Amino acid sequence: MERLATIMKDLKERAAADAALLTSADGLVLEAVNDTGLDMESLAAYAASSVMVSERMGEMTEFGAPESVVIFYRGHTLVINPLGPVVAVLVASEHTPPGALRMHLRRAQVELTEAVQDELHPQATNRNGAEPSDDSR
Numbered sequence: 443m444e445r446l447a448t449i450m451k452d453l454k455e456r457a458a459a460d461a462a463l464l465t466s467a468d469g470l471v472l473e474a475v476n477d478t479g480l481d482m483e484s485l486a487a488y489a490a491s492s493v494m495v496s497e498r499m500g501e502m503t504e505f506g507a508p509e510s511v512v513i514f515y516r517g518h519t520l521v522i523n524p525l526g527p528v529v530a531v532l533v534a535s536e537h538t539p540p541g542a543l544r545m546h547l548r549r550a551q552v553e554l555t556e557a558v559q560d561e562l563h564p565q566a567t568n569r570n571g572a573e574p575s576d577d578s579r
Contacts, residue, residue: 445557446473457546461533465490478533489531493524510544523547528558
């Protein structure tokens, strides 16, 4: 997961965030870059749950799926973006504009999605859909 680690580190730095997290939709930490001391495993679980709740509200209101979940706390902001099978989270202080956090997440979306797909399907297949054979045995 070296590629994901690099993407998340770069995202955190570009966004001037205190932490960046990539979690599975069920709350498993895939990658985390954290300068805050936060419990990233708990944050991953709550971020995934927040997306699920937001999806239900989107269904109930007929607004559709959420693009971002932004939560403001005294002195901190969380921006949570569902990206298919994963959820990306940025944590920042109040000095970092939430719009900038959302922009950086959106810019990294394609790269993150491709890296996740590469991790989920690491083996290339040939034209017949079969996995390459190992003739070195």
